[in-house]
Amino acid sequence: MENLILTKKKVLQINEDTFILIFEEDPDFSPGQFVMMETPALVRKPFILGRWMGKTAISVKIRGKGTKYLVFEATQIRCHLPLGNPFVPPNERGMAIVSTASITMASMLNEIYGVEVLVGSRTPLVMKTPFETVVGDNAFEERIKKLDYEWYLISGSIEMEKKAWNILKKRKTEIFLALEEYMGCGIGACKSCAIQTKYGIKHVCTDGPIFRGDELCW
Amino acid sequence: MLVINPPIVIASGVGGFGEYMHFIPPEYVGAYTLKTITYKPKSGNPPPRMRAGEFYILNSIGLENPGIERFLKDVKKGEFNHLFEKVKVIASLGGESKDEYLKISERFSEISEKFEAVEFNFSCPNVEKGGLSIIENKQEWRDTLRLIRETLPNTFLIAKIGMEGIFVEKAVELIKTEGWDGVTLINTIRGLHMDAGRNYVVGGLSGPILKPIALRMIYEVRKHFEDIFIIASGGVYTAEDAKEYLDLGADAVAVGSALFKDPNVVEKIVKGLSDRITRE
Numbered sequence: 001m002e003n004l005i006l007t008k009k010k011v012l013q014i015n016e017d018t019f020i021l022i023f024e025e026d027p028d029f030s031p032g033q034f035v036m037m038e039t040p041a042l043v044r045k046p047f048i049l050g051r052w053m054g055k056t057a058i059s060v061k062i063r064g065k066g067t068k069y070l071v072f073e074a075t076q077i078r079c080h081l082p083l084g085n086p087f088v089p090p091n092e093r094g095m096a097i098v099s100t101a102s103i104t105m106a107s108m109l110n111e112i113y114g115v116e117v118l119v120g121s122r123t124p125l126v127m128k129t130p131f132e133t134v135v136g137d138n139a140f141e142e143r144i145k146k147l148d149y150e151w152y153l154i155s156g157s158i159e160m161e162k163k164a165w166n167i168l169k170k171r172k173t174e175i176f177l178a179l180e181e182y183m184g185c186g187i188g189a190c191k192s193c194a195i196q197t198k199y200g201i202k203h204v205c206t207d208g209p210i211f212r213g214d215e216l217c218w
Numbered sequence: 219m220l221v222i223n224p225p226i227v228i229a230s231g232v233g234g235f236g237e238y239m240h241f242i243p244p245e246y247v248g249a250y251t252l253k254t255i256t257y258k259p260k261s262g263n264p265p266p267r268m269r270a271g272e273f274y275i276l277n278s279i280g281l282e283n284p285g286i287e288r289f290l291k292d293v294k295k296g297e298f299n300h301l302f303e304k305v306k307v308i309a310s311l312g313g314e315s316k317d318e319y320l321k322i323s324e325r326f327s328e329i330s331e332k333f334e335a336v337e338f339n340f341s342c343p344n345v346e347k348g349g350l351s352i353i354e355n356k357q358e359w360r361d362t363l364r365l366i367r368e369t370l371p372n373t374f375l376i377a378k379i380g381m382e383g384i385f386v387e388k389a390v391e392l393i394k395t396e397g398w399d400g401v402t403l404i405n406t407i408r409g410l411h412m413d414a415g416r417n418y419v420v421g422g423l424s425g426p427i428l429k430p431i432a433l434r435m436i437y438e439v440r441k442h443f444e445d446i447f448i449i450a451s452g453g454v455y456t457a458e459d460a461k462e463y464l465d466l467g468a469d470a471v472a473v474g475s476a477l478f479k480d481p482n483v484v485e486k487i488v489k490g491l492s493d494r495i496t497r498e
Contacts, residue, residue: 042475184275
């Protein structure tokens with residue numbers, strides 16, 4: 001874990017509101033881990049780490065001033081990483097179901113473990129990706145219903161995750177979910193990113209960010 | 219006597235149990251205050267626990283901590299030795315009632331010599347019992363202060379107070395009368411964050427918004443009490459912020475929420491204070 005500066009090398013637009021930021025530096029991290037990035041706001045923001053075109057990258061969905069700053073203004077971004085726990089797939093017979101905001105993490109899983117990837121997007125993609133993509137809520141739900149894998153990792157907005165979870169939970173499969181919660185420190189000190197689980201309070205930064213679906217109170 | 223040099227303290231709560239020492243070279247930390255330990259374990263408040271606006275951070279952690287028995291066990295097992303070896307450590311203690319404040323003091327006395335000081339949290343705005351509410355009954359609080367002093371006769375005792383519940387000068391008068399050594403001013407103050415959808419979170423406010431309020435509290439306390447040790451806390455992001463507090467008579471300055479913006483902020487602040495540290 002270190003506090004460093006990442007230099008933006010390239011920005012790629014994926015869809016209407018989400019961008020891939022590719023960095024020059026190559027810090028050490030594993031799929032599933034995240035970075036806290038400094039913006040003009042008072043609190044650093046968490047982004048799940050990944051790789052794109054062989055380089056360290058994150059996906060950023062524009063949500064407000066901080067994300068606009070990262071995508072359109074920042075050149076060198078102060079941050080600390082790697083944070084959270086790596087995700088190691090149980091086997092090769094699983095799929096990562098991700099929003100465009102998690103596409104770089106999925107790409108890294110694909111690169112290292114050969115995990116298949118399904119991308120869900122509300123708006124059409126404006127760039128080519130190597131992954132199957134479905135556009136719109138209905139198409140996403142219909143595609144999820146047809147999937148047949150031994151395990152799934154779902155990473156996207158809470159609405160998207162719940163849609164996929166509600167379909168897949170009825171099957172005898174392992175489901176993992178990447179969670180988001182407002183974070184102060186990202187390192188386990190402040191206890192702000194608490195979530196309620198069946199086993200009590202857990203923290204997204206130190207217990208996650210990826211959790212087993214069957215421990216969540218969903 | 220407590221000597222904090224450089225005069226920068228990692229604030230309780232934000233600093234957890236020493237996690238920020240991953241980022242900060244020890245020579246830049248005057249003292250590290252651990253997260254508040256209560257008599258019983260506390261799982262904290264239900265989420266959401268944090269939101270931020272342009273000039274403030276609002277938290278509702280609710281003193282999540284493992285409780286004094288687990289803490290004693292961990293300290294005795296050496297779990298905090300890495301911290302004790304690097305920096306001066308201040309413990310932070312709390313409870314839900316006078317009885318719990320006294321019982322935790324007794325239990326803490328077993329390990330008190332490992333700590334430079336102990337800060338009692340009389341001001342957390344995020345718990346239903348204890349914290350801020352403990353000072354509501356002035357007589358009971360006075361008794362609590364006296365009995366803790368008797369239980370920990372050789373420990374440097376610091377009371378962490380806010381700006382609610384009692385005029386700060388009056389609070390410090392009580393604290394001093396009962397033989398305590400110092401105060402940490404101020405804790406977060408009660409606030410409410412509302413988002414665009416009219417969802418809201420209540421909690422304690424920290425960040426830049428707190429600085430002018432905390433500066434006034436330091437000013438009032440130092441004006442009335444020349445010899446109480448003051449750790450100033452509230453919106454310290456830069457060396458200039460810290461200098462303002464030191465110029466008003468604070469003995470040390472706590473850095474809390476600023477760590478969320480930059481885990482290395484303490485090093486920058488201390489470098490900015492280098493002229494004063496040399497002079498001292």
